[in-house]
Amino acid sequence: xxxxxxxxxxxxxxxxxxxxxxxxxxxxxxxxxxxxxxxGVTEQQWRILRALAHSGPLEVTVLAESTxxxxxxxxxxxxxxxxxxxxxxxxxxxxxxxxxVSLEPRGLKLIAAHGPDSEGIYETIARSFGxxxxxxxxxxxxxxxxxxxxxxxxxxxxxxxxARPAARRRxxx
Amino acid sequence: xxxxxxxxxxxxxxxxxxxxxxxxxxxxxxxxxxxxxxxGVTEQQWRILRALAHSGPLEVTVLAESTxxxxxxxxxxxxxxxxxxxxxxxxxxxxxxxxxVSLEPRGLKLIAAHGPDSEGIYETIARSFGxxxxxxxxxxxxxxxxxxxxxxxxxxxxxxxxARPAARRRxxx
DNA sequence: GGCAGATGCTTAACATCATAATTATCTCAT
DNA sequence: ATGAGATAATTATGATGTTAAGCATCTGCC
Numbered sequence: 001x002x003x004x005x006x007x008x009x010x011x012x013x014x015x016x017x018x019x020x021x022x023x024x025x026x027x028x029x030x031x032x033x034x035x036x037x038x039x040g041v042t043e044q045q046w047r048i049l050r051a052l053a054h055s056g057p058l059e060v061t062v063l064a065e066s067t068x069x070x071x072x073x074x075x076x077x078x079x080x081x082x083x084x085x086x087x088x089x090x091x092x093x094x095x096x097x098x099x100x101v102s103l104e105p106r107g108l109k110l111i112a113a114h115g116p117d118s119e120g121i122y123e124t125i126a127r128s129f130g131x132x133x134x135x136x137x138x139x140x141x142x143x144x145x146x147x148x149x150x151x152x153x154x155x156x157x158x159x160x161x162x163a164r165p166a167a168r169r170r171x172x173x
Numbered sequence: 174x175x176x177x178x179x180x181x182x183x184x185x186x187x188x189x190x191x192x193x194x195x196x197x198x199x200x201x202x203x204x205x206x207x208x209x210x211x212x213g214v215t216e217q218q219w220r221i222l223r224a225l226a227h228s229g230p231l232e233v234t235v236l237a238e239s240t241x242x243x244x245x246x247x248x249x250x251x252x253x254x255x256x257x258x259x260x261x262x263x264x265x266x267x268x269x270x271x272x273x274v275s276l277e278p279r280g281l282k283l284i285a286a287h288g289p290d291s292e293g294i295y296e297t298i299a300r301s302f303g304x305x306x307x308x309x310x311x312x313x314x315x316x317x318x319x320x321x322x323x324x325x326x327x328x329x330x331x332x333x334x335x336a337r338p339a340a341r342r343r344x345x346x
Numbered sequence: 347g348g349c350a351g352a353t354g355c356t357t358a359a360c361a362t363c364a365t366a367a368t369t370a371t372c373t374c375a376t
Numbered sequence: 377a378t379g380a381g382a383t384a385a386t387t388a389t390g391a392t393g394t395t396a397a398g399c400a401t402c403t404g405c406c
Contacts, residue, residue, distance in 0.1 A: 018201050023314070023318050031321065070364070075386050098384060125321065128320050129317055136309075136313060140310045144306075147302045148200040149200055206364090215392080232354090234354065270402070271355085271401095
């Protein structure tokens with residue numbers, strides 16, 4: 001029989017932080033997604049191309065951090081981008097475990113073609129929402145992440161981009 | 174040959190709103206995920222159970238909106254939750270296209286068991302980050318979503334939870 | 347009464363997410 | 377010189393995300 005609705009001491013969904021962040025992100029991404037689709041790239045692929053355009057050639061682990069993509073995901077996305085001629089990869093001579101990813105002219109061309117569209121969407125969002133509130137939101141998001149990442153004290157922490165568990169980080173690179 | 178890094182008029186990643194939202198969400202979810210795993214439910218499954226505990230039995234389309242899950246995803250998740258005895262589903266007599274999802278005693282028990290843990294994590298986050306800043310963040314997130322959803326004027330809009338394209342909504346229900 | 351158009355939900359297909367395990371390679375202590 | 381322990385990237389697996397299409401059902405118009 002169906003359980004009736006009992007009073008459980010939990011906040012309502014309107015107070016769910018992960019949901020609020022997810023909803024806001026979805027509202028933003030809804031603006032970007034059609035343009036990316038028309039260019040034939042996924043959001044994740046675009047992030048990779050942007051990171052390389054912005055920072056120059058990157059090692060895979062650094063690219064994972066920059067793009068906030070998991071390493072297994074990168075291992076599947078990169079061959080596709082390479083096959084399409086957007087990027088190239090090569091192992092380091094000094095450490096064959098590591099590879100460097102570089103943007104190819106074709107990737108640069110796509111960045112040049114789509115970049116202005118993407119920026120235009122940001123400008124529209126800034127106009128609608130207000131640059132001041134946008135700046136405030138960025139600040140709070142950054143502070144929230146910093147607060148929570150600093151407090152993560154889980155040495156058995158999971159694989160994750162952007163913030164590796166301290167206990168597992170041995171030698172500096 | 175690898176393209177050299179050229180000056181492309183695009184903001185850096187630190188100014189990418191979707192990324193900032195994603196990073197913040199990941200930092201928050203990292204707190205909740207281990208507990209959910211130990212209970213043997215995924216984040217999405219938990220959202221469904223919470224929505225039903227909070228609102229009582231819901232139709233599938235309403236549940237999709239409440240949980241911010243896409244209908245195809247619900248169609249895959251619900252049978253699993255039903256097989257495990259957490260929920261039950263039944264068609265409406267008045268409209269065989271529609272189904273109502275209800276929490277079963279087993280689902281209620283899981284909510285009762287895990288709810289306090291989940292709330293405890295929220296309290297910890299509120300203590301670390303500050304309730305005032307948290308409230309401010311919620312407010313900005315809600316306003317951002319409202320601003321962007323209100324401005325969505327794409328009648329060919331994609332399937333999405335929470336904000337259907339107006340042009341496709343005909344008869345009120 | 348019949349049918350066009352719509353709705354609700356499901357399935358298909360392909361994407362990434364998330365975790366665990368594996369393989370190749372490197373470093374350091376013995 | 378060797379092996380333990382670590383790192384970098386890949387593969388495996390099962391999850392959801394996302395879009396498109398399909399099927400069953402309903403509604404309203406002619």
